[in-house]
Amino acid sequence: MTCASQKLSMTTILKPLLLLLQILLLSLLPRSSTASPATQAEALSKWKNSLLPSSFLSSWSSTNITNLCKWNGLVCDSTGTVSEIIISGANLNGTLAQFNFTPFLNVTRFDLSNNLLSGPIPSEIGQLTKLQYVSFYNNFLTGTIPYQFRNLQKVWHLDLGSNYLETPDWSKFLSMPLLTWLSFGYNSLTSGFPGFILYCQNLTYLDLAQNQLNGTVPEMVFTNLDKLEYLNLTDNLFQGPVSPNITKLSKLIDLRLGRNKFSGVIPENIGSMSNLQIVELYNNSFEGKIPSSIGQLTELLHLDVNWNSLNSTIPSELGFCTKLTYLALASNSLTGEVPLSLTNLTKVTYLGLSENNLSGEISPYFLSNWTELTSLQLQNNLFTGKIPLEIGMLTKLDLVFLFNNAFTGSIPSEVGNLKDLTQLDLSNNRLSGPIPPVLWNLTNLQILQLFSNSLTGTIPPAIGNMTSLQTIDLSTNQLYGELPNTISRLINLRSISLFTNNFWGNIPSDFGKFSPSLSGVSFANNSFSGELPPELCSGFSLQNFTVNSNNFTGPLPECLRNCLLLQRVRFDGNNFNGNITNAFGIHPNLYFISLNDNQFIGIISPEWAECGSLTNLEMGRNRISGEIPAELGRLPQLHSLILDSNELSGQIPSALGNLSLFELNLSKNLLTGEIPQSLGNLVQLEELDLSENKLTGNIPKELGNCGRLLSLDLSNNNLLGEIPSELGNLIALSVLLDLSSNSLSGTIPSNLAKLISLESLNISHNQLSGEIPGLLTSMVSLRPSSIDFSYNKLTGQIPTSKVFEEAPAIAYIGNSGLCGNAAGLSTCYSDSTKKKHSNTVLIAVLIPVCGLLLLAIIVAVLIIFYRKAKFHDEESRRIGETDESLIWEREDTSNWTTIAGSYGYMAPELALSMRLTDKCDVYSFGVVALEVMMGKHPREILSSLSLKSRAATPVSDTAEFLLKDALDQRLPPPTGQTAEEVVFVVTIALACVRDTPEARPTMRFVAQELSAQIQACLSDQFDNITISKLTGHQK
Secondary structure: OOHHHHHHHHHHHHHHHHHHHHHHHHHHOOOOOOOOHHHHHHHHHHHHHHOOOOHHHOOOOHHHHHHHHHOOOEEEOOOOOEEEEEOOOOOOEEEOOOOOOHHHOOOOEEEOOOOEEEEOOOHHHHHOOOOOEEEOOOOEEOOEOOHHHHHOOOOOEEEOOOOOOEOOOHHHOOOOOOOOEEEOOOOEOOOOOOHHHHHOOOOOEEEOOOOOOEEOOOOHHHHHOOOOOEEEOOOOEEEEEOOHHHHHOOOOOEEEOOOOEEEEOOOHHHHHOOOOOEEEOOOOEEEEOOOHHHHHOOOOOEEEOOOOEEOOEOOHHHHHOOOOOEEEOOOOOOEEOOOHHHHHOOOOOEEEOOOOEEEEEOOHHHHHHOOOOOEEEOOOOEEEEEOOHHHHHOOOOOEEEOOOOEEEEOOOHHHHHOOOOOEEEOOOOEEEEEOOHHHHHOOOOOEEEOOOOEEEEOOOHHHHHOOOOOEEEOOOOEEEEOOOHHHHHOOOOOEEEOOOOEEEEOOOOOOOOOOOOOOEEEOOOOEEEEOOOOOOOOOOOOOEEEOOOOEEEEOOOHHHHHOOOOOEEEOOOOEEOOEOOOOOOOOOOOOEEEOOOOOOEOEOOHHHHHOOOOOEEEOOOOOOEEEOOHHHHHOOOOOEEEOOOOEEEEEOOHHHHHOOOOEEEOOOOEEEEEOOHHHHHOOOOOEEEOOOOEEEEEOOHHHHHOOOOOEEEOOOOEEEOEOOHHHHHOOOOOOEEEOOOOOOEEOOOHHHHHOOOOOOEEOOOOEEEEOOOHHHHHOOOOOHHHEEOOOOEEEEEOOOOHHHHOOOHHHOOOOOEEEOOOOOOEOOOOHHHHOOOOHHHHHHHHHHHHHHHHHHHHHHHHHHHHHHHHHHHHHHHHHHOOOHHHEOOOOOOOOOOOOOOOEOOOOHHHHHHOOOOOOHHHHHHHHHHHHHHHOOOOHHHHHHHHHHHHOOOOOOOHHHOEHHHHOOOOOOOOOHHHHHHHHHHHHHHHHHOOOOHHHOOOHHHHHHHHHHOOOOOOOOOHHHOEHHHHHOOOO
């Protein structure tokens, strides 16, 4: 061994010995000079003066030294000096900074618990080496725990719980061999398990709850601390499985591990810990089964495994724990029926089985044996059958929650025996029949919830006896009749929900007058009539007020204006009238208000801008007049502004463009002026309806920025100018594009072809001219019955697709120049008009037309793939209805996967293997070019060329047919220079549709060739040229 290692070894040995020597020397120091009644009195008086005044310390006075031992909170020994300081619950308020520890070196007990002391614990406490009992529990102490506590080797009780103490350097602590009680609970400790505790082998009580300790629990806790009777690690961040060695804590009575991150299974042999009375494992991630050995815990009083991931059945052995008073198995994934053995739990007072997948009926034997129950919680399960009549035997019940199950039958009248009941919730079951009359005699009931059943009958006058009632919810049933006047007697009522029933008549005129705490009222979806009670909101506590879909009349209660706590209000669907201008005030918490479908008059007050939480402001279909206040543009959270069908005038405020609207409906008013360009800032807008106004000017191209629009309706105005091509950028548009009944002119933008999700298009009754762009065939979601081009000045052939050809005649009426294969239209290309067309025209427009088609196809394919992935079957079916001209199928399966249903404009590598190359667009261009020249999709040529290129032996060559037979037969045969141009274009197109991407030209090459207008040199007569010859042509 080297000198250095010897020196290190000696240092390791001597360090603890020197520390013990230091403690020994401290204990041998003379005390007489410091521990006298006088010095102690002086020290205590000084500390008292640093605290806020306390009546408990009134006897502490420097003039009363001779009676020091009679001072409150002090105990003296035979020498007349203080040996114990016990000042608990005295409301001491201050710090320990001025406490002089030196005169109290002989003190054995120091108890300052349950006070208001703050600040750190002075390190000088380590001088009090004779201390046996220390408690600073329940104060406001801060800072780290002083490591000088290690000097207190005689302490058996140390309680620093319920403060704000922080983590020290645990490595500076030593074992405290006499310690039996240790509590650091309810502090701000972090990091791992305090290591020094592992060597305090006499511990019987350990509380580290309510901190932020983390990591795994050391194995030595279970192997070294075998005297533990109480272990509380609740509400920390401990993780990992609980060691099977926990069963070595055989003396443990109380085990609390709740609200941590423990995982794995509950130790199978937990039943061997036969002294256990309390087991709390709630709010962890335990999984698997509840061990059957738990039935061996015959002393068990309290079991809580709520909020885990246990997925077994309830073990029948649990019925052997006959002393159980608290059983909580809620919020797991337990299955099966409740075992009949639980009828043995005759002492149980709390039973919580909610939030599981338990099923079956509730046996009457359970209820007849659980007569001590005060809380029965079976909600959110799959229980069926009737509620047993025996429930009336549980006369100590305070709470019954059976909601969200499948109970049937009627509510047993025996419920009327539960006189102590304060909460009853049977909602969301399948209960039927009338509410038992005896239920209305439960005068202690505070919460009654029976909603979402099939209950019938009326509410009797006896409801007035339930003066403790705070919440009553009878909504979504089949109750009927008028409300009894006695309902106004419910002086503690806070919330009443009767919506979706068949009630009628007037609300009692004094309803709400005697219920000052009333915060929630919902009478919606009934047949109530008359006026709302004028004092319904006289307590000004209303937060949620919904009376929509009734027959109420008259003005709104004046007290509404002063209900500053309003959050949600619905008056829509009634016959309310009166002036709305000042009916409401400033409601900072109001987020939803709907006044739709009434007869309100007045103007929209600028004060609405002060309701800063508003997300929905709906006043549609009334008789409101005046202008739209520009101040509404200051509502930062407004998502829906519905003001349609009123008598609003003036211009649309440009400030509305500052909002974050999802929906804007100003239709059917008297609005004038131009559509503000600022509406293009509403990038989250999904629905815009400005129809049936008197708007003028152009359609702002900025509307093309509203990329989330689903529906756009600008119809029935006086709009001028052309349709902005930017509207084609609204690729999310799916419900409606309606620009009809305006004075729009110019041509229909080809860019609209990008709206492939659009289902309804109406541009009728305008002054539009030119042809309907053929590119609109890309709008694959359009329905024949939902397009309308009527009453314009359109000419030319309609697009050749199912949507346009199956549209009704009324869709094209009023356009004398249109022709095509559709009802009500003449056939195009008759003998008199055939000469007007030529292949030269096709070639002349090929480049720009194909460019637009190509853009539309690429956009369409990408969006269709996106929609297909997002909407699966529903959108797949829609895509499946696409024009068959877009579909083609490869027949050879030797090298290729059949792709029936793929789009015929896609390159094979993209359609078959989702491989995107720089030649995919070249292939698509070639297909479109061939389609332009042939007048139809070139599927036969493509299929034949593909087979030929991959066949090992010669195949039937469909490509041998003549070029002149492949061209559009509706056009005259090309001659001269036109014939040379046709051959050149077809040759280029065939090169573009080669199967192998590498064999295709680049798009730049194609564009340059077409732009240069190079002509093919015909070595053969045009009538003799075949497709096959052109596929081998090399320029």
